[in-house]
Amino acid sequence: MFIAKAVAATLLAGSFGGLTSPPSGDAAYEKQTQLEAERVACMTERGLDYVASPEPRHTWQPGEQKRLAGDVEALRAFRAKYGFGVWSPNVYPKDEAVNPVQRENPNNKMLMSLSAGELKKWRAADESCFSQAVKEVLGKTVTSQEDYHDQLDAAVRKSLSVLDQDKQLVGLGKQFASCLGVSTAEPTALDGLSHTKIVRQASDVARKAWKGELPKGKTVVFRPNLKPAEAKPYLDKEIEVALKDLKCGEDFYPAYSPKAMEITSRVYEEFGREGAAQAISSRIYRKLV
Numbered sequence: 539m540f541i542a543k544a545v546a547a548t549l550l551a552g553s554f555g556g557l558t559s560p561p562s563g564d565a566a567y568e569k570q571t572q573l574e575a576e577r578v579a580c581m582t583e584r585g586l587d588y589v590a591s592p593e594p595r596h597t598w599q600p601g602e603q604k605r606l607a608g609d610v611e612a613l614r615a616f617r618a619k620y621g622f623g624v625w626s627p628n629v630y631p632k633d634e635a636v637n638p639v640q641r642e643n644p645n646n647k648m649l650m651s652l653s654a655g656e657l658k659k660w661r662a663a664d665e666s667c668f669s670q671a672v673k674e675v676l677g678k679t680v681t682s683q684e685d686y687h688d689q690l691d692a693a694v695r696k697s698l699s700v701l702d703q704d705k706q707l708v709g710l711g712k713q714f715a716s717c718l719g720v721s722t723a724e725p726t727a728l729d730g731l732s733h734t735k736i737v738r739q740a741s742d743v744a745r746k747a748w749k750g751e752l753p754k755g756k757t758v759v760f761r762p763n764l765k766p767a768e769a770k771p772y773l774d775k776e777i778e779v780a781l782k783d784l785k786c787g788e789d790f791y792p793a794y795s796p797k798a799m800e801i802t803s804r805v806y807e808e809f810g811r812e813g814a815a816q817a818i819s820s821r822i823y824r825k826l827v
Contacts, residue, residue, distance in 0.1 A: 566803075571590075580670055584663050586659075588664065593812060601615065607795060607799075608795030610791065621780040624736045624740050629769050668686070678809070689809075690805070694802055694806075701726055701798065715728060718732070718782075728787070729798065739772070
């Protein structure tokens with residue numbers, strides 16, 4: 539299977555970021571709930587059905603908050619079993635640490651009952667109502683849901699760029715880069731660098747098995763669909779890379795991650811999105827597109 543740009547946020551489980559005293563997520567979730575309420579009202583005015591479906595509040599896995607805070611021991615324990623979380627979903631299909639339960643959108647059954655023409659009309663109205671809701675609740679102008687996510691991603695990148703001017707992080711970044719043997723030393727570039735390489739590898743493996751057509755004008759990242767025994771050798775190598783990355787970055791991550799998560803959380807609150815902890819995965823993905 540492949541994941542296109544519009545649904546980047548749900549690509550892979552991540553293990554970067556940090557948590558000191560970022561927003562609790564309550565304000566972001568309240569805004570998200572308001573967005574959905576406005577969306578429902580708008581669709582109702584147009585005589586169309588829509589059930590509010592805000593993203594569910596995040597359920598923390600054991601040790602996850604420590605990992606997001608850059609705790610080296612917590613990261614080591616996770617990576618020793620799951621690596622970066624790229625191949626482990628295949629190897630451990632029933633493990634919620636890397637295969638969290640996915641909820642079904644309450645609108646799916648209704649959408650499946652529509653004809654092609656009705657579905658086209660519904661989607662056009664939904665895009666318009668979403669843009670209207672964003673304007674009313676957040677005061678932001680977006681042309682579509684994809685544009686909203688693009689603006690969110692751009693805002694996170696711009697906000698994180700200040701970390702490349704942080705003298706402490708710059709110094710630690712140089713040490714990290716030297717240990718990894720890479721020329722890139724900017725803190726934001728180093729964050730997830732080794733992880734991204736594994737994602738590329740997994741996408742290349744899965745691409746070879748893909749028989750369908752690719753969407754035009756889209757950069758596509760494939761997610762592997764291998765059986766546990768087939769994926770295990772890849773995971774073993776991923777674990778080696780992940781542990782080496784952590785050894786090289788054992789001073790970098792505790793310093794970088796809390797600041798990165800603080801910034802990401804505040805941008806997510808501005809955009810009315812709960813789930814900044816999962817935004818790290820999205821950033822890994824978006825480096826590829």
